[in-house]
Amino acid sequence: MKRTMRTTALTVGALIAALGLPAGAAHADTAAPRVDLRTLVVSDGGPAVDAIAAELDTAGTPYTKIDLNQSGRPVIDAGFLADTVDGRPRAKYQAVVLPNDNPFPANSPEMAALADYERTYGVPQVDAYTYARPEAGLQYPVAGVGYSGSLDGVRAEVTAAGKSGPFGYLDGAVPFEDIDPAVSESYAYLSRPVAGADFTPYVEAPIPGQSARGSLVGEYRHDGRRELVVTFVYNRYQQQFRLLARGIVEWMTGGVHLGASRNYFAVHVDDVFAADDRWNTELNCTPGDVDCPGGGGTPDPIRMTAADVDHATAWQRDHGFTLDLVYNGAGSVDQRAEHNGADALADRLIAERGKFRWVNHTYTHAFLGCEQNVTVVPWRCATNADGSVKWVSRQAISNEIATNRVWGQSVGLPLQNDELVTGEHSGLKVLPQQPVDNPNLGPALADNGIAWLASDNSRDPVQRKVGPATTVSRYPMNIFYNAGRAAEQVDEYNWIYTSRAQGGSGICEDNPATTTCLPAPLDPATGYADHIVPLETRIALGHALAGDPKPHFIHQSNLAEDRLAYPVLDGVLDGYRALFANDAPLVNLRMKDIGVELQRRAAWQAALQGGGVTAYRVGGTVTVSAPAGVAVTATVPTGTTLAGRAFGSSYAGSLSGWTASAGQPLTFALPSSAAAPGTTAKAGKPDKPGPVTVPAPRTRIPVGVSEPPAPNAAG
Structure with a gap:
């Protein structure tokens, strides 16, 4: 179909008449309207709209939400x-997100107002999840034409138009998850465009029983309006949505919006140079650790070898990925003392030190919170005669930090001295035994210039200040520190997550909210590869696809013996690269850089929520105002400049990044290729605007979407 660009032929006077604005708003016929960089999100409480809103929240893209049920x-x-504003017509929203193509009653004046608004200002509309019907540019999904039903396990594909358009950052495949065969996790209406409709499919899937493919995501141009028609339901955690979320936002904003989205992955390996005690499959505890009553059993340490270092360096090279080694210097000192000065592991790691990033993990991995009473299980905080808690002293904490730093410097480790991971994240609060931080921790961090302190995301997920330091939450991977072999991992996993009647701990009976409970024990021979690896891969990849920069952590024992970590890490990295184009790589940051990213995000969100940010576009110019000291984040087309200088860096075909605000307006100049609002609707002789009166039918939402399987959100 022949297409030409529709110019802003409507005069300002016509805009005013169409929108019912005051007559005094007339400015000049050639004046471009002001379009605020904000999205209108209209919700009916369904998961699809909420998923798009969650994507906007994560990216830091402002929106106004209207709840139709309120x-x-x-x-x-x-x-x-x-x-x-100042005599210039202003569109308050650059995009509109609706639950479907028309969520209002028949002949609704609200839908009519939205349609008029979208036509006048060239504002696009996303139909978050709608029935395939002619009103949305698609044929009804009836037998012989289309399909209605589950897409669990189906592989959808980005079309050529999608790759050259908003979904160009994807390699092509959009696999639909099938986590639990007993649960319906997806539902879709697959159909083909209505004959003669200006409809461009962006994502398609095969129609069951036919050779044809049906649209799942496509652009429908009609009546001077543009709609992104999505005909499958999703929630914010599902992989199929996470793959498409960026493209949905880029489509509806024209690639010009506040906020930015990148995918991140970092892995910390704790206890390097030290050894980790091994799980005892007979005692169901870890001799040498605090979970064995009365100190039962004989410790059996797990420690990497020089061959494990060679494997790690080769793996990094093959995957283009850098591990963060979180080290305890005393582990090597003790090894040399016990073996006449020999430590092949340390020799090899030190020789290869430049191939890794290094983080101080304290010298001996001592517990730095309260003094522990380990004569009981679970342990308790020791107390003074007056009942007060006995705390590890400021000097003891400082010695652990400083001694490990000096040891690392003495062997040439390339350190960032302001980063710290305490043993077991100790010193920070840990429930139920220690509900507050060790009061001596903050002063000891100040003594050693620590600015970034690791915390455990499972118990301390929100970034906060501890003395002079800011926390960086880390996701624990469910690959146990006390397992070097797959059979040990499965045995401990079965013990923790099965019922007492099945020989387990019963934790799931006591706490049904536990997300990894098992209906029956895993097979010791196959349980790791068949259950644990896919689950941990999905969880970690889910964090990456959600744009979450927080690092994951494992232990050196997981790189030793059976090298349990690698199948999961391979699953994340290889799985990601199979889905994304080369211009959208996983960003692999060190701890302090992750801390800065999280800190900037928090300040930006606070500024947005406090109403301190305004941003708008007039033609090819974007103006952003934010409070002084707040870093501004934006996504813009390649070729955009900020005050005449380059802005941001390239990612997924766009420029994005942070720039400091001094409290004065920031002015971005967009390239001439960036179409201005009002010029992107179908052009030539515009279709005669028609009334939008027919509400969309109710759509099906299966339980696996309204209530996502718990492991998707675990970690």
């Missing part, structure tokens, strides 16, 4: 959508 909500009319 009494007393604002009415969506011409005045709600647009007004004038």
Whole structure:
């Protein structure tokens, strides 16, 4: 179909008449409207709209949410959508997200106002999950034409138009998850475009029983409007949505918006140079650790070898990925003392030190919170005669930090001296035994210039200050520190996550909210590869696809013996590269850089929520104002400049990044290739605007979407 670009032929006077604006708003016929960089999100409480809103939250992209189920909500009319500022017509929203193509009652004036607004300002609309029907540019999904039903396990594909358009960052495949065969986790309406409709499929899947493919995501141009028509349901955790989320936002914003989205992955390997005690399959505890009553059993340490170092360096080279080695110097000192000065592991690691990143993990891995009373299981904080808690002293904490730093420097480790991971994240609060931080921790961190302190995301997920330091939460991988062999991992996993009647700990009976409970014990021979690896891979990859920069952590024991970590890490890295194009790589940051990213995000979100940020576009210029000291984040097309200078860096075909605000407006100049609002609707002789009166039918939402399987959100 022949297409030409529709120019902003409507005069300002016509805009005013269409929107019912005051007559005094007339400016100049050639004046471009102001379009605020904010999205209108209209929700009916369904998971699809909430998923898009979650993506905007993560990226730091502002939006206004209207809940259709809330009494007393604002009415969506011409005045709600647009007004004038300094005599210039203003569109208050650059995009509209609706639950479906028309969520309002028949002949709704709100839907009519939205349609008029979108036509006038060239504002696109996302139909988050809608029925395939002619009103959305698609044929009804009836037998012989389309399909309605589950897509669990189906492989969808990005079309050529999708790759050259908003989904160009994907390699092509969009696999739909099938986590639990007993649970319906997806539902879709697959159909082909109506004959003669200006409809471009971006993502398609095979129609069952036919050779044809049906649209799952496509662009429908009609009546001077543009809609992104999505005909499958999803929640914020599902991989199929996570793959498409960036493209949905880029499509509806034209690639110009506040906020930025990148995918991250970092892995910390704790206890390097030290050894980790081994799980005892007979005692169901770890001799040498605090979980064996009365110190039972004989410790059986797991420690990497020089061959394990060679494997790690080769693996890094093959995957283009750098591990963060979190080290305890005393482990090597003790090894040399016990073996006449020999330590092949340390010799090899030190020789290869430049191939890894290194983080101080304290000298002996001592517990730095309260003094532990380990004569009981679980342990308790020791107390003074007056009942007060006995705390590890400031001097003892400082010695652990400083001694390990000096040891690392003496062997030439390339350190960042302001990073620290305490043993077991100790010193920080740990429930139920120690509900507050060790009061001596903050002063000891100050003594040693620590600015970034690791915390455990499972118990301390929110970034916070501890003395002079800011926490960086880390995701624990469920690959146990006390397992060097797959059979040990499975045995401990079965013990923890099965019922008492099945020989397990019963933790799931006591706490049904535990996300990794097992209906029956795993097979010792196959359970690791068949159950644990896929689950841990999915969880970690889910964090990466959600744009979460927090690092994951494992232990040196997981790189030794059976090298249990590698199948999971391979699953994440190889799985990601099979899904994404080369211009959207996983970003692999060290701990302090992750801390800075999280800190900037928190400050930016606070500024957005406090109303301190305004941003708008007039033609090819974007103006952003933010409080002084707050770093501004934005995504813009390649070729954009900020005050005449380059901005950000390239990722997924766009530029994105942070820039400091001094409290004065920031001005971005977009390239001429970036179409201005109002020029992207179908052009030539515009279709005669028609009334939008027919509400969309109710759509099916299976339980696996409304209530995502718990392991998706675990960690």
